[in-house]
Amino acid sequence: MSENAGLKAKLGLDVFKPLGKPHIRIRPGMEKDSRLKAAVTGCPAGLYTENEKGEVTLAIDGCLECGTCRIACGTDVLDWNYPQGGEGVQFRFG
Amino acid sequence: MERFEVIIIGAGLAGLAAAYTLAGEGIEVVVLERGEFPGAKNVSGGRLYLNPVRPLFPSLWEDAPFERKIVHEGITLLAKEGSVALEYSGEELRRPPGHSFSVLRSRFDRWLAERAEERGAAILPNTLVERPLVEQGRVIGVRAGGEDLAADVVISCDGALSLTAEKAGLRTPGFPRDYAVGVKEVIALDPGKIADRFHVSEGEGSARLYLGEVTKGMFGGGFLYTNRDSISIGLVIRIEDIGGEAARSVPALLDEFKERPEICSLVRGGTTAEYSAHLIPEAGLRGMGKLYGDGIIIAGDAAGLALNLGLTVRGMEYALASGYYAAQAFLRAKGKRDFSAPSLEVYRSLLDDSFVLKDFRNFAGTPDVLDNPRYFEHYPELAAAVFRDLYKVPAGSKDTLFSTVRRHVDLKEIWSILKDLKKASAI
Numbered sequence: 131m132s133e134n135a136g137l138k139a140k141l142g143l144d145v146f147k148p149l150g151k152p153h154i155r156i157r158p159g160m161e162k163d164s165r166l167k168a169a170v171t172g173c174p175a176g177l178y179t180e181n182e183k184g185e186v187t188l189a190i191d192g193c194l195e196c197g198t199c200r201i202a203c204g205t206d207v208l209d210w211n212y213p214q215g216g217e218g219v220q221f222r223f224g
Numbered sequence: 225m226e227r228f229e230v231i232i233i234g235a236g237l238a239g240l241a242a243a244y245t246l247a248g249e250g251i252e253v254v255v256l257e258r259g260e261f262p263g264a265k266n267v268s269g270g271r272l273y274l275n276p277v278r279p280l281f282p283s284l285w286e287d288a289p290f291e292r293k294i295v296h297e298g299i300t301l302l303a304k305e306g307s308v309a310l311e312y313s314g315e316e317l318r319r320p321p322g323h324s325f326s327v328l329r330s331r332f333d334r335w336l337a338e339r340a341e342e343r344g345a346a347i348l349p350n351t352l353v354e355r356p357l358v359e360q361g362r363v364i365g366v367r368a369g370g371e372d373l374a375a376d377v378v379i380s381c382d383g384a385l386s387l388t389a390e391k392a393g394l395r396t397p398g399f400p401r402d403y404a405v406g407v408k409e410v411i412a413l414d415p416g417k418i419a420d421r422f423h424v425s426e427g428e429g430s431a432r433l434y435l436g437e438v439t440k441g442m443f444g445g446g447f448l449y450t451n452r453d454s455i456s457i458g459l460v461i462r463i464e465d466i467g468g469e470a471a472r473s474v475p476a477l478l479d480e481f482k483e484r485p486e487i488c489s490l491v492r493g494g495t496t497a498e499y500s501a502h503l504i505p506e507a508g509l510r511g512m513g514k515l516y517g518d519g520i521i522i523a524g525d526a527a528g529l530a531l532n533l534g535l536t537v538r539g540m541e542y543a544l545a546s547g548y549y550a551a552q553a554f555l556r557a558k559g560k561r562d563f564s565a566p567s568l569e570v571y572r573s574l575l576d577d578s579f580v581l582k583d584f585r586n587f588a589g590t591p592d593v594l595d596n597p598r599y600f601e602h603y604p605e606l607a608a609a610v611f612r613d614l615y616k617v618p619a620g621s622k623d624t625l626f627s628t629v630r631r632h633v634d635l636k637e638i639w640s641i642l643k644d645l646k647k648a649s650a651i
Contacts, residue, residue, distance in 0.1 A: 136479065137475045140409070140475075140496060140499040141499060143496060143497060143498055143499060144498055144499060144500070147260065167467050168400070168463070168466050168467035170467070170473075171466055171467040171471050171472070171473045171474065172405065172463060172466035172467055172473075172474050173474070174405060174407045174474050174475060174499075174501035175475075175501070176473065176475055194499075194500060194501040194502075195265065196405060196501035196502050196503050197383075197384060197385045197503045198405040198463060198466075198474075198501070198503060200385060200397070201385075201397075201398050201399070201400055201403045201463050201503065202400055202463050202466065202467075204397060205397050212258055212352055212387070213258075213352070214258075214352050215258045215349075215350040215351045215352040215368075215369060216258075216259075216260050216349070216350035219264075219265070219500075220259060220260045220261075220264040220265075221263070221264055221265065221266065221267060221329070221330045221498065221500055222330050222497075222498060223328045223329075223330050223331070223410040223454070223497060223498045223500070224263055224264075224266050224267045224268070224328055224329035224330030224331070224332075224333070224498075224500065
């Protein structure tokens with residue numbers, strides 16, 4: 131199993147309640163900001179990927195709401211909020 | 225506008241401790257929790273040390289849903305190839321009422337929320353606080369779920385990111401240097417196997433810390449706790465160190481850690497039940513945010529109340545205690561009918577006189593001492609190399625033990641160790 135498939139399978143074990151709209155967005159024009167590299171390696175759910183053009187994209191499904199990307203990249207780069215009440219990951223063990 | 229005496233943001237240990245204490249005094253208190261139930265968003269390593277907080281909640285602990293009483297404390301220095309492990313077992317760890325206990329926060333926090341509710345606290349799950357309501361620099365309530373709610377005091381226990389304090393202008397976004405990320409798997413495992421593999425009897429458990437190759441030399445470490453019928457295993461890495469030269473992803477580091485022979489034999493046959501991640505404030509005294517303002521008190525991780533003490537990483541006792549003292553501060557302020565910052569300053573002095581800020585002052589120098597790459601790469605490699613050669617029986621004749629050690633620990637090395645020891649005197 132590739133690293134990414136393994137991570138997806140692991141995230142599949144968690145309980146997620148559907149998200150209304152993405153609660154974290156890369157601010158328009160910041161996709162190539164070097165601070166995003168730390169999110170690519172640091173996001174525990176592997177949600178940030180860099181494409182061949184050097185732009186980073188974010189796929190929000192599977193977000194563990196830890197806040198690593200907010201600390202790593204800062205609020206100039208990310209528009210960061212928690213999901214609405216009752217949405218997103220719901221830990222059964224924690 | 226609906227009105228409460230106290231609104232608490234976040235049903236974690238700080239918020240629930242405050243709610244439990246306030247409700248016990250007949251205060252009208254509501255806890256707003258964005259998760260589906262209290263505990264749904266909460267994660268820790270985790271182990272709770274009971275001694276500091278036992279007296280603050282005297283009748284609470286009898287039926288607490290602890291996982292196991294920790295009776296073995298292990299530390300393992302992981303080199304690239306090989307490791308050196310040390311384990312401490314002590315009768316005092318075993319003796320009632322117990323020194324520390326492994327916990328799973330989703331279960332534990334739900335239980336604590338029920339205790340607070342029994343005393344009359346209202347807990348509203350599925351409720352995200354959008355922002356504090358601020359009027360002329362004074363927090364007068366919160367906006368949550370599209371409604372405005374008013375309170376004499378808002379106790380903000382919304383976790384390490386502390387968005388409420390930020391929106392109230394009491395702190396700025398944190399820096400990568402001051403925070404670590406913890407990732408963890410809970411691996412379901414038969415209690416009989418746990419007993420055999422960790423040499424524990426029923427209800428007893430083991431805690432282990434791993435330093436070195438687990439973080440590839442980055443600031444942080446690995447941890448393992450035995451729960452009733454599962455094992456919590458994970459690692460903690462400082463965010464500033466992520467994405468450096470090595471650029472191994474955090475999830476990949478956890479997988480590699482689990483594949484180490486030292487670990488995989490312990491979790492063999494287990495099935496991962498949950499994967500989680502959480503932020504940890506690690507700057508100690510230097511990173512502590514403002515603790516109060518007009519109409520607002522900040523407690524737990526939101527106030528930066530977590531400490532990495534090297535051998536122990538602590539946060540949950542500080543969360544419970546700061547929630548308790550936040551409640552006490554409210555009660556005193558209520559006596560004066562004054563909820564302004566000068567009146568709530570008593571929160572700071574209560575914490576000052578308690579183990580919480582005494583620990584923070586005692587360990588103020590620890591983060592800087594630990595910020596030494598030698599601890600996370602050099603010493604684990606050195607320890608493993610010394611033991612490798614001490615145990616080695618080569619094809620020819622074997623060197624004396626002393627000269628074997630000296631080959632690794634030359635004068636230059638001794639000098640470096642002495643320098644590290646001198647710095648470590650601040651620990």
